[in-house]
Amino acid sequence: MSVLSGTTPVGEPPTGMPHPDGVLLDVRSLLNDEERASYDSIRKHLQSDVRHQSIDYWNREDFAFDLLPGLADLGLGELELTDTTWLYRGLVYAETARADVSLSALVGIHNELIVGMINQLGSEEQRRTWLPRLRRFEAIGAFALTEPDHGSDIAGGIQTTATRDGDEWVIRGSKRWIGAGTIADFALVWARDTEDHQFKAFIVETDRPGYTATKIRNKIGLRIMQNADIELDDVRVPAENHLPLAEDFASVNEMLRNSRVWVGWQAYGLQMAALDVARAYATEREQFSRPLAKFQLIQQAIAEIAGNAHATLGLMMQVAREQEAGTLQMMHAALGKSTGTRLTRESVAKARALLGGNGVTSDYEAGKLFCDAEILYTYEGTYEINSLIVGRAITGVSAFV
Template sequence: MDLLNVAGELSGTERQRLLGIRQVAQHQVRKQSVGYWDREEFPTELIGKLAELGLGGLQLGDSSHLLRGLIHAELARADISISSVVGIHNELVLGMIRDLGSEEQRAQWLGKLAGFEAYGAFALTEPEHGSDIAGGIRSTAQRDGDQYVLNGAKRWIGMGTFSDFALVWAKDEETSQVGAYLVEADRPGYSASKIEHKIGLRSMQNADIRLENVRIPVANKLPGVTSFAAANQLLMQSRAWVGWQAVGAMMATLDICSEYVAQRQQFGQPLAAFQLIQQPLAEIAGNLSACLSMMGDIARKQERAELHMVDAAMAKSTATRLARDSAALGRAMLGGNGIVSDFEMAKVFCDVEILHTYEGTYEINSLIVGRALTGVSAFV
């Protein structure tokens, strides 16, 4: 539900594309995703449907930032795990190779990635360093003739269990400069293991990755990465994308709750007739509309190349906070049925917890905004 008609700002062609994606997401992905989520299984079949829509190469097209954002929202509206796969694939893997890779790397991988014929993993976070990763990278790369030798460990790496390669952020032992290295998953010394027992984004296959004397050609180093500043640019855009995911989560909450309260009978009438139901529904709609408006502004800044980290941090922290509040209201509205995935709300409720935490925790993004407001850094 788009009460502000933000999609009305799209061109006619873009509106038609968005509508087509919405139809597929709602009728061929939404209900079908529940079983994959329950089993913690990657939804290969469902990703295939999105490949047919060209969503593996969303980042390569000439569509507007507003359309791309609304597409991410529509995917999250259907399933947040699947939207994470599409977003990370485009924003952090395909986009990184396109913008920071060599001609050879682009020629080898962009076509395959665009068709979801190959997957990559964005390997930045480490077991002991998450929020402080900018100064805490411990993974290393050592030059040895015409090769680099990589050692270290990475954690929470999306699609890391089955990706064809990982884009590993590591520190050059000789220069202490941070670089990025394309490491194929079949290299000796490279291993990935699935992180089990997650409460959310259960279809997303997060991994622990270990690098033990992994040798790669010098040509596998991404030439566009000469410092951690490159990672910050990527994270800025991905935080804006998570804001759109939060919009989709609120759309899903409103969809699920509106359908449920119209059908569920209590005390001889539909739940929708009760004030205690209408009030939280209105609050969820308000949260959604506020975030849609904010994310529309973010898209316009992106079009003008005027997006700054403080903008992305505020969008990510605010939208995920309101999505979390909305999901809590929605889960309560469904009563006991709100705690089982069969009714979908429990799945959204749990997935939103991950949105609140990943791509920079709520607290870290809030401190980025606080630093901009006060001129004083609260980071150690």
């Protein structure tokens, strides 16, 4: 029996390739029937309708509002609210990243951090107000943790403050890099309570006086995502905008673990995109009167990209099992994120080189993938910080400071 038996390719391979989707390990069969059908629909839509359109949005640094209804119809706005396996969720994140990394960032942050926090740490009223619109992407939230002067050390260094004043909280500070900051309906803002000095999270509607978001332009990657610098100039929110269960940093730790896992799945998806691009080019482009794929060095590059991608897949599958068993620790998430993104950098560089000159332009997608890989390497805890978490788990010694 073929290792791929049961997989449904998006379309027939144009050149009769035996593994049209490039996946050599049969993971899809581990999903239940309902998940498999849903995964296939998502994959088909992303590959046939989203992927090619995303390049133009990426070039223009524009947010792809028009693509959101299609993603909502496929349930991508409510992954956190439906009873599916972590493996399904991971594979869906990967397929989204295979189509476009910015959109997969939106989908991942939306489910793991925005919907996740409101659903798990919010009040009944907050759930009633926001979840129905969030599940359809009719509302968009931003996760506002990082600050201009505190990135890797944000847990100890947060400067944004929240001061209780009667029935309101007054929030003051600056945030940097906040995804969807300029287009969101609200930001989930992390601040330190000036009274008990604990971390707290607040829903800050973006039309409140004192909230200003400025788009960060000229990013080399994640260009569809609208990242922003945010100023919070004594923004007043009602007391009920505080997420009641977001009482300290530990309360969000589980969600941050899971969102780090999502980046590991992005790494797998992005490498599969690199494999798609490299394979298509190698079979179509001719030099020395034969397709590039006839050259052994080219086949080696393709095999190495496939090897990196499948190594990431295997790692993430086991991470998903830890999530399913309720045994996921930060070191597991950090291992998946750091290893996956390290391999991704290598994979996209090989794909880019395989396309020669055409590899440096986003028109052939390789240039876009190459740049987006840099973002995976850095956000959700940099590669170095995640390596330090793994190193601490192995040695028992913390090397952070």
